[in-house]
Every structure is written in C-alpha cells, then in structure tokens.
Amino acid sequence: MSGLLEGKRLLVTGVLTDDSLAFSAARHAQEQGAQVVLSGAGRGLRLTQRVAKHLPDPPDVLELDVTQPEHIATVRAALERRWGALDGIVHAIAFAPAEALGGGFMDAGWEVVSTAVEISAFSLKLLAAGLRPLMVAAGGGSIVGLDFDATVAWPGYDWMGVAKAALESTARYLARDLGPDNIRVNLVAAGPVRTVAAKSIPGFSLFEDVWDGRAPLGWDINDPDPVGRACVALLSDWFPATTGEMLHVDGGYHAMGA
Structure with missing residues (x-):
C-alpha cells in the first residue's frame, strides 16, 4: 500500500539518530506521501539536523524546546507560513534526569x-494546545505519542514510568477536549528498541533478555520499523473513529501472563 499519507503535513519531534522510533515514523510518513518537518532542542538540535539528511526527502528542522513556551509559538508561526495548516504531530519527547532512574x-x-x-x-499538552489552531485549519488531524506501557512497574524505569503514566492520562484528556475539533x-x-534513549536507561538489558x-x-x-509503521497508520485517515487509545506494538508481550 502506498500514498496512505498523501498530502498530509506533519511535524515529527524527537528524531536524534537514524535508529530512533521517530526517525522510522518520519521515514515511513514520507514514503507514504507526507510532507514532514522535524524539530529538535538544545544539544540534540545538531543531531536532528544531521540525521534529517538521511531521510528520503531531507526535511527542514525547527528548534523546539518544550520548556520554552516561546518556541512553540515560533514553530506554530513557521508552520503557518509554510503550510497554513497541520494534519498531524508525532510526539517523541521524553527526558528524566539520571537521579530519576536506576x-x-x-x-x-x-x-x-x-x-x-x-x-x-x-509537553504533549503544550504541543497540542499550541498547534491546535493549525490542525483546526486542516479540518482536524491526528496526534500520535510514543509510549512505554506504564500500567506496570518496570525495573530501573522508576520516575520515567510515572511520567509515562502521566503521558497516558494526558492523552486521554486531550482526546476528550480535542475530539470536537476532529x-x-x-x-x-x-x-523495547535499542535506541540512544533506551541505552541510557539503567537495566535496559533486562528487557532485552526476556522480551523476545x-x-x-x-x-x-534492533528494529524500530513496526513502531514507525503503526505511527503512520494512526496518522492516516484509516482510524477516523479511534482516539484516546494506547496501541501496543510489542509483539504481544503485554498480553501474556507469563
């Protein structure tokens, strides 16, 4: 199948390396016909700019630090000048100080x-609220966030697990409040995928050892591809009545009791 995102205009955050989940989402989105802009922040901005050149159609990169409210306004203005509207967002932003993990x-x-x-x-709420006018101008759209199931406690994940639980709840409330805007x-x-971010989590090897x-x-x-494909599916028009959902792309691990 091709052209699943033909004509869609997307902002993809969190692309740092070509093994990142967000990179896979951006690559598949372009292959399915989308126009893509990336964002990066801080010291990672240069990494995003560098890896953008590895995509099929090297996109522009905007600076977006979610702890700086003015950055979201600047990004909104840049996207408005470029496209006038926005069809989708991939939220792949996460960080916890070392003291919160391990x-x-x-x-x-x-x-x-x-x-x-x-x-x-x-940051999911900030992005959604800040870019909402552009998505309303598009007649609606899709916001897809990357998660690591926070319904259980994981070894070493600690406060990042709590933050992911907050992300899951935030997504449900955003689904409620943004639904009327389609x-x-x-x-x-x-x-678990062996990305740069994952390698920074103490005890990540425990996931590797048991998951398969x-x-x-x-x-x-080592394969982010299934996650990237799932993001594209949710960004497309093939899930017009699905919102507030957490789609597991984990080989079915979450459903097994032992």
Whole structure:
C-alpha cells in the first residue's frame, strides 16, 4: 500500500539518530506521501539536523524546546507560513534526569521528578494546545505519542514510568477536549528498541533478555520499523473513529501472563 499519507503535513519531534522510533515514523510518513518537518532542542538540535539528511526527502528542522513556551509559538508561526495548516504531530519527547532512574525511586526529589513529568508528559499538552489552531485549519488531524506501557512497574524505569503514566492520562484528556475539533490523540506503546534513549536507561538489558521469548510474535530490539509503521497508520485517515487509545506494538508481550 502506498500514498496512505498523501498530502498530509506533519511535524515529527524527537528524531536524534537514524535508529530512533521517530526517525522510522518520519521515514515511513514520507514514503507514504507526507510532507514532514522535524524539530529538535538544545544539544540534540545538531543531531536532528544531521540525521534529517538521511531521510528520503531531507526535511527542514525547527528548534523546539518544550520548556520554552516561546518556541512553540515560533514553530506554530513557521508552520503557518509554510503550510497554513497541520494534519498531524508525532510526539517523541521524553527526558528524566539520571537521579530519576536506576533504582533511586525513593530518593528522587520533586525537582528531578517535575523535570521528567514536564518534558515527558506535560509537553504533549503544550504541543497540542499550541498547534491546535493549525490542525483546526486542516479540518482536524491526528496526534500520535510514543509510549512505554506504564500500567506496570518496570525495573530501573522508576520516575520515567510515572511520567509515562502521566503521558497516558494526558492523552486521554486531550482526546476528550480535542475530539470536537476532529483531532484524534493516540499513543503507541512500543516494545523495547535499542535506541540512544533506551541505552541510557539503567537495566535496559533486562528487557532485552526476556522480551523476545515472552512475546508470542517475537520481538527484534534492533528494529524500530513496526513502531514507525503503526505511527503512520494512526496518522492516516484509516482510524477516523479511534482516539484516546494506547496501541501496543510489542509483539504481544503485554498480553501474556507469563
């Protein structure tokens, strides 16, 4: 199937390397006919600019630090000048200080925790609210966030797990409030993929060791492709009545009891 996103205008955040989940989403989106703009922040901006050249049609990169409210206004203005409207957003933004991960759950203070929640969860609301006028101008659209299932406690994931739980709840409330604008909000709960971000999580190897054996479809920790394809599907018009959903793309691991 081709042309699933023909004519769609998308903002894809969180592309740092060509093994990232967001890169896979951007690549598949372009292959399906979408026009794509990337965003990057801080020291990662240069990485985003560099990896953008590896996409089939190297896109422009806008600076977007979600802790700087003026950046969202600047991005909105840039996209309005470029397209006048926006059909979709991929939210792949997450960060937690080292103190929030790796077994220090009981010791982490609010400053550390608030950073994780602000960047990993509240940013979804900021993006949705800031870019809402452009999506209304398009007649609606789709926001897809990348998630790691927070319905259970994971080894070493600690406060990032709490931040992901907040992301999941935020997505449901956004689905409620943006539904009248025909804007859908869904999450893709990915299985573990060996990205730069994942490698920074203490104990990530524990996921690697068990996931493939328990997932009934198997799981390749080096392959972001299934996640990218799922993002494209949710960005397309093929899910017109699906919102507030968390779609597991994990080989079926989440459904197995043992």
